[in-house]
Amino acid sequence: MKQNSKMSAQPPAAAASNAKKPPRTCGECTACCEGHLEGWAHGYHFYLGRPCYFMKLGGCSIYPDRPQEPCKRFECVWLTDDILPVWFRPDKSNVIVTWESWGPDKKLPYLKVTERGTKIDSVVLNLIYMYHVETRMPITVQIDRGWSHYGPAEFVEEMKRISPPSPHGSM
Numbered sequence: 001m002k003q004n005s006k007m008s009a010q011p012p013a014a015a016a017s018n019a020k021k022p023p024r025t026c027g028e029c030t031a032c033c034e035g036h037l038e039g040w041a042h043g044y045h046f047y048l049g050r051p052c053y054f055m056k057l058g059g060c061s062i063y064p065d066r067p068q069e070p071c072k073r074f075e076c077v078w079l080t081d082d083i084l085p086v087w088f089r090p091d092k093s094n095v096i097v098t099w100e101s102w103g104p105d106k107k108l109p110y111l112k113v114t115e116r117g118t119k120i121d122s123v124v125l126n127l128i129y130m131y132h133v134e135t136r137m138p139i140t141v142q143i144d145r146g147w148s149h150y151g152p153a154e155f156v157e158e159m160k161r162i163s164p165p166s167p168h169g170s171m
Contacts, residue, residue, distance in 0.1 A: 024079050024089075030059055031090035032074055036116050039070035075099060077111065083131070090116055093124050095142075102138070102158050110138035110151065119144045 035051040042062070044053035054062045066072060077097040078084045090096045094116040102108050113120070113128050120143055129150065132139045138151025140159050149159040 029089050029091040030055060031096050031116050032076060036096060036114055041067050041071060094118050095120055095124055102155055113141040115142045
């Protein structure tokens with residue numbers, strides 16, 4: 001699910017110049033395959049601490065034949081939307097940002113921010129929180145392997161029900 005809200009308001013001239021930027025590419029980033037997210041690829045399970053079986057030096061060893069789920073359907077917000085600054089690429093910011101859905105029909109968007117092996121940096125956390133304040137977009141953020149949720153009470157309650165427990169007790 002994509003959302004087109006910007007991190008901050010821009011004058012029309014700046015918005016027009018953004019439209020001319022070339023599309024972003026993963027480049028050297030392999031964060032989604034490194035064992036920070038969870039999924040299955042051709043029968044091999046990857047999860048926190050266990051990278052994708054097919055990730056080799058330099059990237060995905062089966063890229064042309066990678067599975068639809070989760071690989072081809074995965075949407076990194078940094079890559080697909082321009083709401084995050086260039087320096088926020090997952091291998092630079094150490095977080096992976098994805099759009100997820102919540103609510104009775106799973107049609108309401110929220111941002112999920114997952115740490116990439118190290119505790120989230122305060123500058124990164126501040127930018128994400130300010131985005132929430134400016135847009136009122138619900139967010140759930142992994143902080144030191146626990147989860148914090150920001151948004152309407154219904155969102156927070158739903159996230160508490162579905163989030164794994166924090167290794168440090170309740171957040």
